[in-house]
Amino acid sequence: MEKHRVMILGTGPAGLTAAIYAARANLEPLVVEGNEPGGQLTLTTEIENFPGFEEGIMGPQLMDQMRRQAERFGAKFYTGYVTGVDLSKRPFTVTVNDEEQFEAEALIISTGASAKLLGIKGESEMIGHGVSTCATCDGFFFRGKRIIVVGGGDSAMEEATFLAKFASEVTIVHRRDTLRASKVMQERARSNPKIKWELNATPTAVISDGRKVNGLEVKDSKTGEVRVIETEGIFVAIGHSPNTSFLNGQLDVDAVGYIKTKGVSTATNVPGVFACGDVADAHYRQAITAAGSGCKAAMDVEKFLEGASVLDWTAIAEH
Numbered sequence: 001m002e003k004h005r006v007m008i009l010g011t012g013p014a015g016l017t018a019a020i021y022a023a024r025a026n027l028e029p030l031v032v033e034g035n036e037p038g039g040q041l042t043l044t045t046e047i048e049n050f051p052g053f054e055e056g057i058m059g060p061q062l063m064d065q066m067r068r069q070a071e072r073f074g075a076k077f078y079t080g081y082v083t084g085v086d087l088s089k090r091p092f093t094v095t096v097n098d099e100e101q102f103e104a105e106a107l108i109i110s111t112g113a114s115a116k117l118l119g120i121k122g123e124s125e126m127i128g129h130g131v132s133t134c135a136t137c138d139g140f141f142f143r144g145k146r147i148i149v150v151g152g153g154d155s156a157m158e159e160a161t162f163l164a165k166f167a168s169e170v171t172i173v174h175r176r177d178t179l180r181a182s183k184v185m186q187e188r189a190r191s192n193p194k195i196k197w198e199l200n201a202t203p204t205a206v207i208s209d210g211r212k213v214n215g216l217e218v219k220d221s222k223t224g225e226v227r228v229i230e231t232e233g234i235f236v237a238i239g240h241s242p243n244t245s246f247l248n249g250q251l252d253v254d255a256v257g258y259i260k261t262k263g264v265s266t267a268t269n270v271p272g273v274f275a276c277g278d279v280a281d282a283h284y285r286q287a288i289t290a291a292g293s294g295c296k297a298a299m300d301v302e303k304f305l306e307g308a309s310v311l312d313w314t315a316i317a318e319h
Helices: 015-025 039-043 059-072 135-141 156-164 183-190 287-305 311-318
Strands: 002-009 029-033 076-078 083-085 092-096 098-109 113-115 146-150 171-174 195-198 201-208 213-220 228-230 233-236 240-242 273-275
Touching: 002 171, 002 287, 015 029, 015 059, 015 135, 015 287, 039 059, 059 076, 076 228, 098 240, 098 287, 113 273, 146 156, 156 171, 156 183, 201 228, 213 233
Parallel strands: 002 029, 002 098, 029 076, 098 273, 146 171, 146 233, 171 195
Antiparallel strands: 083 092, 092 098, 113 240, 201 213, 213 228
16 A cells, blocks of 8 residues: 555645645645546636736646646646545545555645536536636626526525626526525625526526527426527526545534634644645635645645644644
């Protein structure tokens, strides 16, 4: 069984930044790519809000550059995804692809969170080409256009309100006639003159010409009538699922499944296990905040491996 000082699980902005910092600290990290190498940014086209790229950069290109930077400093990558971990004792045991096992003195978990999709015809094919799951990431590209937000919770209201700054019109589509969103968020959306409503409308298909989105097919939840709402962009805002099922309850998580960290650190309730990026962040979900937390995780790991005792580390983490 291969033994490593540090293993990093996931290769989004958090994991790759952690790999860069850990490798530069001579920790020789082994990075497990995951079942979506590069994370959600590989599903994004142009990124304009990541600092340092004046003209913007394509999502897959940014992830490739970050990976090569980590490799330059000595990080090693393993193709596969984590199917289980044993955190009951150190060194920890990590199982990859249900068969390979590794040991690690410390773990950085950066497995991200996956946006929930509608699962309708044409949706996955048009991700990054008119269908998006992140208003903050992609809203700018829809300036002056008609767009749809699908969802009825706080996230949908927040995304619709944000997108109204750019779009000529935002239509909220929800399958029921009542919303899950808080009263405050509903009122904010309803008071915005740019926001329209299509309730009792269940999405059934994304309509496109293969290059751009033209509309969203919906079915009336009461009458069964099927029609198409014309649009130039569709934002799916029905929540995210943190990728933590492989932990089998060995770490403290919140009600949704996001890993809890201690204080301002990335430390979890298990000494030697750290979490960063979207897997521990239900709020911001940005590439730059994920990268920042990846830096913190690598620095926290370095300090831990230098010999801080469990008690000392707990004190550090909680302040």
